[in-house]
Amino acid sequence: MKFNAITPNDGYEYFFGYYDLQPYDKDGRYHLTHRVAFRDHHPSAEDIAEIGYIDLQTKTFVKVAETLAWNFQQGALLVWFESGKSVLFNDFDGEKYVARVVDLSGNELKRFSRPFATVSPDRTKAISINFSRIHDFRKGYGYSNLKDEYFDVNAPETDGIFLCNLTTGESKLLASYADMAKMFAEPPFTDGKLVLNHINFNPSGTGFVFLLRNFPAQGSKWGTLLGAGVLSGKLWKLTNFEVNSHYSFKDDDTLLIYSGLPEWGVYVINVQNGSRSRLNNREVDKDDIHVNYSPDRSFFIGDGYVDKEQKRWIYRYDFATKEAYPLFSVYSEPVNDIDIRCDLHARFSPSGEKISYDTTQNNRREIIEVIWE
Numbered sequence: 001m002k003f004n005a006i007t008p009n010d011g012y013e014y015f016f017g018y019y020d021l022q023p024y025d026k027d028g029r030y031h032l033t034h035r036v037a038f039r040d041h042h043p044s045a046e047d048i049a050e051i052g053y054i055d056l057q058t059k060t061f062v063k064v065a066e067t068l069a070w071n072f073q074q075g076a077l078l079v080w081f082e083s084g085k086s087v088l089f090n091d092f093d094g095e096k097y098v099a100r101v102v103d104l105s106g107n108e109l110k111r112f113s114r115p116f117a118t119v120s121p122d123r124t125k126a127i128s129i130n131f132s133r134i135h136d137f138r139k140g141y142g143y144s145n146l147k148d149e150y151f152d153v154n155a156p157e158t159d160g161i162f163l164c165n166l167t168t169g170e171s172k173l174l175a176s177y178a179d180m181a182k183m184f185a186e187p188p189f190t191d192g193k194l195v196l197n198h199i200n201f202n203p204s205g206t207g208f209v210f211l212l213r214n215f216p217a218q219g220s221k222w223g224t225l226l227g228a229g230v231l232s233g234k235l236w237k238l239t240n241f242e243v244n245s246h247y248s249f250k251d252d253d254t255l256l257i258y259s260g261l262p263e264w265g266v267y268v269i270n271v272q273n274g275s276r277s278r279l280n281n282r283e284v285d286k287d288d289i290h291v292n293y294s295p296d297r298s299f300f301i302g303d304g305y306v307d308k309e310q311k312r313w314i315y316r317y318d319f320a321t322k323e324a325y326p327l328f329s330v331y332s333e334p335v336n337d338i339d340i341r342c343d344l345h346a347r348f349s350p351s352g353e354k355i356s357y358d359t360t361q362n363n364r365r366e367i368i369e370v371i372w373e
Helices: 131-137 177-183
Strands: 002-005 013-015 030-036 049-055 060-067 079-082 086-092 097-103 108-112 125-128 160-165 171-176 194-201 207-214 224-230 235-237 243-251 254-260 264-270 276-278 290-293 299-303 311-318 323-331 354-359 366-371
Touching (some): 013 366, 030 060, 049 086, 060 086, 125 194, 160 177, 171 177, 177 194, 194 243, 207 243, 224 243, 254 290
Parallel strands (some): 243 290
Antiparallel strands (some): 030 049, 079 086, 086 097, 097 108, 125 160, 194 207, 207 224, 224 235, 243 254, 254 264, 264 276, 290 299, 299 311, 354 366
């Protein structure tokens, strides 16, 4: 493997964001990134993140926009809108959260009246959720600019999962928190304050999966229900109240997830009926990893949390051989707040010939590219 730092060492902090988003353009020349001035505290409502890309031929940063709606785990949910030509990201316009599309010269092409949690692969649809509510749940995943208008409501009737049409800009409420409280009426969701997080379209854009969580009572841990839905608004649960974590789609019907069902490990789940099987591999079961299918679906990689030596590991599991092994580890700078940590969030290039990951292995936030050899 060949390792290259692709972001400049210029006194700024660089990171891309989540493991299930695609930072590379289709030709593999540009890599999306956020650039910020600090890494040691949560962003305030006034803190700016620069939006741009790294030209991998020259290893230079090109700024195209700024945003006031971002965090250290997922950034501004920056994605290519048209690969290599325009980008989409969340922002705050002084009154509300929005999603913006700009070209690589910084010209605004589109603006939507809601922030997006996930965008369909064909860029015709998006799903929006309440990022202020997420911020109250975990600062590292929401935005700090606005107070949640439903702060005192456990399961509001007019907030939940919104489907947005990217052609017309119109949006509609697919399913409310009140709907979900009734559908998934079991402790701790029946009477608790609910929050949606990590919702993603399936590969065809015809459905989605989501994590529904409860705000924990003091001294207790939250619970997580894994659910699925289609664009009509029909929802169903794939697990009961269990501990569920990071997932990756193989296809519309198959999901890979790190989960406690009932024991911690990597599972394959049928999205239609919830049936599941465990890989039962000690190497990938031992750490809560961000599972990520390779583009050809022949293997997956997963990066975990820090070990006792303050290292983060990336693992590989091959489906043909059912063998798993660690690829490498890197030092991770200690933090005083878990939600400003720097997860590796390893993600593939479109061809699968390389990966990139965010890191503080050199005591700054930067992006490293790894080329298979």
